[in-house]
Amino acid sequence: MHSIPGRRVILSLFLIFLLLPIYWLVNMSFKTNTEIVSTMTLWPTHPTIANYMRIFTDESWYSGYINSLKYVIINTIISISFALPAAYAFSRYRFLGDKHLFFWLLSNRMAPPAVYALPFFNLYSAINLFDTPWAVALAHCLFNVPLAVWILEGFVSSVPREIDETAFLDGYSFPKFFIKILVPLIASGIGVAAFFCFMFSWVELLLARTLTSVDAKPISAVMTRTVSAAGMDWGLLAAAGVLTIIPGALVIWFVRNYIARGFALGRV
Amino acid sequence: MDKTVNQKAWFLVLPVFLIVAFSAILPLMTVVNYSVQDTFGNNQFFWNGLGWFKELLDPSTDLGGRFFASLWRNLAFSAIILAIEVPLGIVVALSMPREGWRVAACLVILALPLLIPWNVVGTIWQIFGRPDIGLLGYALNSIGLDYNYVSDDFDAWATVVVMDVWHWTSLVALLCYAGLKSIPDAYYQAAQIDGASRWAVFTAIQLPKLNRVLLIAVLLRFMDSFMIYTEPFVVTGGGPGNSTTFVSIELVKIALGQFDLGKAAALSLVYNLIIIIVCWVFYTVMTNAGSDRQADKGVA
Incomplete structure (x- = not known):
C-alpha cells in the first residue's frame, strides 16, 4: 500500500x-x-587520463582544490564548535528572546549571498583578511552556523534529560559533562552536521569567488577563469568537474539516512 | 516540552550570536549606509536620501525597470519549478522501493545532484545541452528540433528549468520519503480493511501526513530558487539578452560589474526584505502546524 x-x-x-x-x-x-x-x-x-594528469601536476589547478578544502575545513570546525553549546541551550532551556533568535538564525540561512557579496568584500578588505581562506570561512558562517545549530538542536533533544541530571548529580561540572558525556552521545549528529557544513561551504561559489583573488582562489573560480583563457578546454573542464563531485560522493553513503534531515534544517 | 527557564543559557548562545551578527548585521549596516548615498568615485560620498529607493520602485526608470523585470522573471521561474518539482518529488517518493539494498542505492543516487558544487551543476548542463558536444542538444537537434540555449530565449529558459528540476527534485523526494516513512503501518492496515482505493489512501492518509515536510520543501525550494545565481550564470550568463537574468544576477551586475554602490544597496535591501517577509510567513505557518500536530497527539 x-x-x-x-x-x-x-x-x-x-x-x-x-x-x-x-x-x-x-x-x-x-x-x-x-x-x-x-x-x-x-x-x-x-x-x-591526460586531463586528470594535467590537474594533478599543474599547480594553478591543484592549488584550487587545496584552497577550497582549507576554507571548507576551517568553516566546518568553527561552525560546529560554536553551534554545539547553542544547540544545547535551545534544546534544554527557555530564555529571553529564544524564539526570535531561532527565527533570526533561520532568516540568515535564507539570505541571498548576492546581497552580502559587496559588503563582505569591503569588510574583509578592511580587516586585511581579503584573499585568505579565513575570509571565505567566516563569510560562510553566515549560513552554516545557523544550519549547524538547527541540525544539532534536533540531535541534542533526542538525548533524554535524565542523563544530564544524573551526570550533574554524579558531580560532573558543565564543561566536563559536555565533553565527556554529551558529545559522545550525539557523535553521529555531529558527523551529520559537519557533513552538511562541509557540503554547503563546498558548493557555494559566489562569496568564495568574490572574497579571493590570487592566493586563495577556490577551485570553482579556477574552473571559470582558466577555461575562458584556454579557449574552452572541454576535457579539462569535465575532469575538474568530476573531481569536485568526489568528496560528496565518498561520504554520501554514510549519511544517506540523514540527507532529508540535513537539508530540512533538522526539522524532519 | 518541559523546558526550564534559565537566562544563563544566553552564555551558551552568545558565541553563535556574535559570529552571525558579525557576518550578517555588520555587512547589512554597510548596505544601509550605501543605500542613502551617491558616489562619484574617489571614495567621496554624498547624501542622497531615499533617491535610490524611489528610482528602484519606479518601473519607468532604468533601474526600476531592470529590477521589476528581473523580479517578475524570478517569480515566474520559482512558480514553474515549484509546479514541476513538488508533484514530481511526491511521485518519486511514492515510487521508492520498500526495503533492502535498493532503498540505500536509490537514496544515494537521489542525493548525488544535491552534493555537486553549483557551478559544476552549471558546467554539467552547459556541456550536456550544447548542440555540438552535448548528448541532450545533439539528440534534440538530430530528431529535428532546433534547440540552442545560447541564442533562443525559450530554449535557454527550458534548459535552466530542467537543470533546476534535475538539481533539486531529489530534495523534495527525500523530504517526502522521510515523511512517508513516519506513517505507522497500522494506518495502511486500517485502510485495507476499509477497502480504501489507492487514491483514497493517498489523499486521506499520505497527503495530510506530508503537509509538514511539503511546507519545508516549498519554503526551501522557493527561497533557493528566488536567490538562484550560480547555475544560470554559468549556463546562460543571464542571456540571451536579459531573458534569464534573475534578481541575484542583476544585483551582482550592478554591484560588482558597474560598482553602482547606491543602486545595488537599495536593491539589496528591498530584496532582503521580500525574503524575510516570505520567510516569516512560512515560519509562522510552520510553527502553527507544529503546535496543531502536538494538540492532535494530546487528544489521541
Missing part, C-alpha cells in the same frame, strides 16, 4: 534522468579535445 502502480518504471526513468548528465561529464573527462569536438560517441573510444 506504500507505493503506486508503475513505480519501478517511474523511478528508473527518474534515476536515469539524474545520472545521464553526470555520466556525460565523466565520459567527456576521459576524452581528448579532438575527440570531443569531432565525434559524438557514448563512451570514449580512446580513453585518456
